[in-house]
Amino acid sequence: MxxxxxxxxxxxxxxxxxxxxxxxxxxxxxxxxxxxxxxxxxxxxxxxxxxxxxxxxxxxxxxxxxxxxxxxxxxxxxxxxxxxxxxxxxxxxxxGETSLPDQRAENPRDDIVVLVNTWRQAMLRHPWAATLPARQRPLMGPNFLAWMEFLQSGLVRAGLTGKRLNAATWALYNHVMGATATQSSLQLSAEDARRGQEYLESRRDQYPTVAANNYICDADWDTSFTVGLGLLLDGIEAQTRS
Structure with missing residues (x-):
């Protein structure tokens, strides 16, 4: 040796x-x-x-x-x-690169939106970090825990507790990490996107919905992330009213 x-x-x-x-x-x-x-x-x-x-x-x-x-x-x-x-x-x-807000917004949803979007930008600056969900090591550093405290306290203020609180936390976590991992790794050329869409069009009888909704060519990551976050938060708010 x-x-x-x-x-x-x-x-x-x-x-x-x-x-x-x-x-x-x-x-x-x-x-x-x-x-x-x-x-x-x-x-x-x-x-x-x-x-x-x-x-x-x-x-x-x-x-x-x-x-x-x-x-x-x-x-x-x-x-x-x-x-x-x-x-x-x-x-x-x-x-630790970005400080959390010193004061909380009146509406906890505003705090959650700011945090999640800041989180996404941090992952996009360091795309290797978006691979972490596959690792069997919990994130327990002081900076991450401060972010998690900010997020979960906002969800508690929104009316979530117990299992629903943890489920909402993981849903938002997975939205950020999954979206940034996909954006960072899925880099189709214009030619690949065109040929992919042609492939779907040629099989429209098998995949009519997928072919009709720009599955391959839609690379508007910002809009997809924002709309997806809105759907999640709408669902969370609906849970607090049930």
Whole structure:
């Protein structure tokens, strides 16, 4: 085995033993700086966000991040135990880029609309983050939890509690993440869209509704998101009256 890899694996094991049973970075105390000062958790997170923005999730490895920071991989492992930790920290940093409103609107729906649209813009600036629903790691960073508190308190003010509150939260979460993931990844050329629509037209007897409603060619993401959000919020308001 490569000696450096063996050392790194040893670091992973020792970190795992030190924090046995604690699998989330937000539930462990950060370690102090080791050796040469300039490497800090904040600097690691900034570099990770930049790497992810430029190269995507598939290119994020601890070794590649260490190279970007111009440190050894073992030094990086002193500050963050796993790649998953790096991703959790990077995602929370995204939610820290924009401050939440200082005051609440009189109508809680207005607060929810502002939050959800701001959330969407954050994901579009960092499209790799929209892949997170597929990961088995809950978002528990302080910035994300502040956003979630703002959202759920707005839903409570709107009259939701219990199961309906959590269901509405997840519906809005999935609307943001699903819409931004699709917008970021589905990039049809004009020719692909034209040929797709021709294909549907040639099978209009099988798919009459799909062919008639511009399924392939509609790339007005802003309108689709806004209208979809309105439908969700109308449904939520109807639930509060039932």
């Amino acid at each position: 490569d000696p450096e890899v063996d050392v790194i694996a040893g670091k992973e094991r020792s970190r795992g033993q030190a924090g046995a049973g604690i699998g989330n970075v937000w539930l462990r105390s950060p370690r102090g700086n080791k050796g040469e000062p300039p490497l800090t958790r904040e600097r690691i997170v900034q570099a990770a966000v930049a790497l992810l923005d430029e190269e995507g999730m598939d290119r994020l490895t601890m070794r590649h991040l260490a190279e970007r920071l111009q440190v050894g991989a073992t030094t990086l492992y002193w500050h963050v135990a796993t790649k998953g930790d790096v991703i959790d920290l990077a995602v929370d940093a995204i939610f």
